[in-house]
Amino acid sequence: MDQKINHAIKNITIFSKKHAELLRKVMTVTDYKKGETIYWEGDAAEKLYFIVSGMVKVFKSADDGKDLVLNYFSTDDLFGELACFGPTNYTFTAEAAKDCKIGVLKQREIELLMLEKSEISIDFIKWMSYMSQYTQIKMRDLLFYGKNGALASTLIRMVHSYGKETENGIQFTTNFTNSDLAQLIGSTRETVNRMLQALKKEGAISYNQGSIVVKDLDYLKTICHCEECPLHICRL
Amino acid sequence: MDQKINHAIKNITIFSKKHAELLRKVMTVTDYKKGETIYWEGDAAEKLYFIVSGMVKVFKSADDGKDLVLNYFSTDDLFGELACFGPTNYTFTAEAAKDCKIGVLKQREIELLMLEKSEISIDFIKWMSYMSQYTQIKMRDLLFYGKNGALASTLIRMVHSYGKETENGIQFTTNFTNSDLAQLIGSTRETVNRMLQALKKEGAISYNQGSIVVKDLDYLKTICHCEECPLHICRL
DNA sequence: TTCAAAGTGTGACAATTATCATACACTTAT
DNA sequence: ATAAGTGTATGATAATTGTCACACTTTGAA
Numbered sequence A, B: 001m002d003q004k005i006n007h008a009i010k011n012i013t014i015f016s017k018k019h020a021e022l023l024r025k026v027m028t029v030t031d032y033k034k035g036e037t038i039y040w041e042g043d044a045a046e047k048l049y050f051i052v053s054g055m056v057k058v059f060k061s062a063d064d065g066k067d068l069v070l071n072y073f074s075t076d077d078l079f080g081e082l083a084c085f086g087p088t089n090y091t092f093t094a095e096a097a098k099d100c101k102i103g104v105l106k107q108r109e110i111e112l113l114m115l116e117k118s119e120i121s122i123d124f125i126k127w128m129s130y131m132s133q134y135t136q137i138k139m140r141d142l143l144f145y146g147k148n149g150a151l152a153s154t155l156i157r158m159v160h161s162y163g164k165e166t167e168n169g170i171q172f173t174t175n176f177t178n179s180d181l182a183q184l185i186g187s188t189r190e191t192v193n194r195m196l197q198a199l200k201k202e203g204a205i206s207y208n209q210g211s212i213v214v215k216d217l218d219y220l221k222t223i224c225h226c227e228e229c230p231l232h233i234c235r236l
Numbered sequence C: 001t002t003c004a005a006a007g008t009g010t011g012a013c014a015a016t017t018a019t020c021a022t023a024c025a026c027t028t029a030t
Numbered sequence D: 001a002t003a004a005g006t007g008t009a010t011g012a013t014a015a016t017t018g019t020c021a022c023a024c025t026t027t028g029a030a
Helices: A017-026 A107-116 A119-144 A146-162 A178-185 A189-201 A217-223 B017-026 B107-116 B119-144 B146-162 B178-185 B189-201 B217-223
Strands: A028-032 A037-039 A047-053 A055-061 A067-074 A093-096 A100-106 A163-166 A169-172 A205-208 A211-214 B028-032 B037-039 B047-053 B055-061 B067-074 B093-096 B100-106 B163-166 B169-172 B205-208 B211-214
Touching (some): A017 A119, A047 A055, A107 A119, A119 A146, A146 A189, B055 B100, B067 B178, B107 B119, B146 B163, B146 B211
Antiparallel strands (some): A037 A093, A055 A067, A055 A093, B028 B100, B055 B067, B163 B169
């Protein structure tokens, strides 16, 4: 079965080459070690971040210590809130999931760019529109078909973002632990582990050196009643 | 206890008076009867909608017939996707929840406005930013503290959007059925009903002529571990 | 004013998901 | 080679939530 896999659909591609160049010019690249916090919830949202290399997770911690991960961003992704010309605070926290090089764009600079080159604000609007749709369909996926559907949809998203087709199936270029998956779907490590075992028994996935290989993408799609959303929003 | 209630925080107030006026000028007001669809999921997102009067719900139906309601909008709310200068399709459906008068703004007109008066795009960006944060914290509320937490947070949002303080407690100016509430939190009518009965026993709510009265807002806040988000995003 | 439709209340039970406990595998540092 | 740390696998059990069934109440239109 011919399964198209389009990995590395990064959200900077929403910007025109010229505009992306402009952003690169004004940003200041900073290093973050794995585990370092890029911004905390509650912080003023006055910067945007562009990932030159590495990986970042955006998440929220519950009082009882559980985390909910909203997104993982990697090379060539832009993230942060664009609370343009007005104060807003982050509701989620961003943390380096791997060592990162991150280009930081100050609100001020973005505002200036938008004023002197108003077409770039169109690109920002597109970008926000994608981010917004991403969150909406993620919510749908997490609520519609139980934790099983939520996990299936997450595996599909992983295929899109980190999948590499091999003769054995689709391998991931990045490993996520059972806990990582649990935090992505608002569940527990144990539940995720059991669901993965079940998927293995059913032949939908297998393991290669401890990491997941997707064998039957279509089967995963039936579990979450996949609607074949555009790939730039069906991502991790 | 002094409970501040700030209802009718409508998202058009994000726009400056002048800009809101501009929008009003270019929009075409149309009537929608209760139950009529304003746009279907899958439709091209090429219009924005401004509610002159009435109420609209934005939702998604699962294959098994269950609905998930993302938001209710009412007078002075602006809704729709702003997929500026590029094609996108709606992922949710919008339907008149009451008879409505709705101002329709064509993508083309918005684009023209933005080009000739670039500061208005700032307002659109702010608006999108709010909508996006709304969805994020809604997701948090639906996933963190079980269905009970989800219901409590929804009642709090209702207080902000439709609450009116009286000597008996906070009454709602609009009624939502148990099913409506269930669709807002991704649950079932029966479960919502049982949770409401429990809240009644605990004295957090009561009933007045069949409609819910909030007696103890603080108690609801403890259930969902309320973080006192800004009122423009803590709404229905 | 009466009847159908829509909404509510609740029991009994099933399914899903979380929690707690424990064993084991695998890596890495000493 | 050993111990500590991290991650996986799985049983037993509890808690949460959904499903089905049915009675009752309220509402609104003929």
